[in-house]
Amino acid sequence: MPTTRTTSFWTTKRRDVLAGYLFIAPQLAGIVAFVLLPVGLSIWFSLNKWNIFTGDLAFVGGENYLRAVNDPQLPSVLLATAVFSGGVVILNLAAGLGLAVLLNRKITGGALFRTLFFSPVVISVVAWTLVWGFLLQDNGAINNLLALVGIDGPNWLQQGPTAMAAVIVTQVIRSVGVNMILFLSALQGVPRELYEAARVDGATPAAVFFRITLPLISPTLLLTAIITIVGSLQAFAQVAVLTEGGPDLSTTVLVYYLYQQAFEFNDIGYGSTLALMLLSFVLVLTIVQWQLRRKWVFYED
């Protein structure tokens, strides 16, 4: 390695500036080319109509947005998105926190259980969803198990409500491990003296949980809630593999609907409009998180 030579022009400071720009150049170029430019193009596409046969764009102004307002399918898509994301976030936080509380006690085999609960996180979404799809077939293992105890299980994936429940549960079980770990480290950050003080005061375990534990881990709770919702808005593979949005539109969430519009019906303009809608949901959630975080910064060290 040659040592740095400073000349009258190339002072250490100038060399640093050059190094700084060169170091960030690949990442910055990637963001410009693969994030900012595409977002700009999305906005442009959403103002145009796409001719599939000639590949030409024709400027149509707000037509795609008008179409979104009048799209008879969109309300049901947004409802499915809300049910899916709401279901995932509630179940994920409850299960993540519950598992973290259980694993926070010192028990034999705790590490093994932690590994098992976490293991679906590293498994390919497609493989995981495929397997659950098999288990949930009308003649699949779950219904065969239910038959053993005399229950005639439903054809899970062929009925709206059970199909939605299946997509939610499959997603939660696959991803709750990450939240479990985050909650576990938050729980371990609660000072022990607080618990001892509460016990001396004769507080019940429920009171300890709701008055001490929950408020102290609330920043983690908020952070994971937002990350979980944002993640659920992007759940494409789960829906594509398990239900393909069906039956009818019951599990067609926004991300799957925009994929269909853009890549199955080749409607680039309308697909882009829906993509911008998805982006605005994510942005709003992120801003909410920033605002709330500022409010709760008191709790964070």
Add this chain to the structure above:
Amino acid sequence: MKTDTARLGPPLDLDETGAPSPRLRKERRIRSRLRSVVLIGALVVLVIPFAVPTIWMIASSFKPLNEIFASPPTLFAANPTIDAYREAFAFQPFAQQYFNSLYIAIAVTVVTMVVSSLAGYAFARIPFPFKNVLFLVVLMGLLVPSEVTIIPLFQMFKTMGLINTHLPLLLVPAFGAPAVLGTFIMRQFFISLPVELEEAARLDGLGRVAIWWRICMPLAKSALSAVAILTFLGSWNMYLEPTVYLTSPDLFTLPQALTRFTDAYGGEMWDTQLAAATMTVVPVLIVFLIAQRQFVEGLAHSGLKG
């Protein structure tokens, strides 16, 4: 569980002198042992939906078709067979697809580690004008989901004639939004590194590249392994992108190939899919079991974004 512990709450088992009697102390020990048995029992039940599907997938990949849907369900094959594995390779260019996934994931991981650690180091350490503004620009990558940019990216790559090639799957993750989490992790790490380590080297006249490569990178193993694990899994498990960009089975990646085991009538080839899924999942699972701590820490980082 909660009501259970509530009943066993504050200690009331004191004898007349105010100290716990030996009898009560013994009783308490039994109770606490009973409590952990109940707890372990509950965990065993809870862990079923997390662990059994994976075990069932592996076990059933060795079953003949009629056993997969047997009633009552079985876990292990009565007549084990590897026909499904043979079929996986015969029906699709599965070995090629395996290689595709592997080389794409490795290439993306290596490039991301370089791109992120360079950018992370610069944002953490080197003073230059507009640094904070540019960092915010880069962080935009965390805000914009890849599902939003896929439509224009597809059009861009189409214009360049790169559809049905691996380039979009290599370039976008390595330089674009997925790399930003890596840059963020590396920046946080380098900020925490004592600056004195570098000052001595700077006085010796070492340039920034040498400092980054010879002094900082060797210290950054934990952060780098987190970035590597996140990036490799992200690429290995990617589904939307290959589905959109690739049309020839020779070029498919594994998750995409898994969904294409359907016979001429569109019926799913269950046993073949299970064998292919097992081959996709098991190597990652084994690495996970070996390097658990790194995986858990690394993936917990993915929760830190935002």
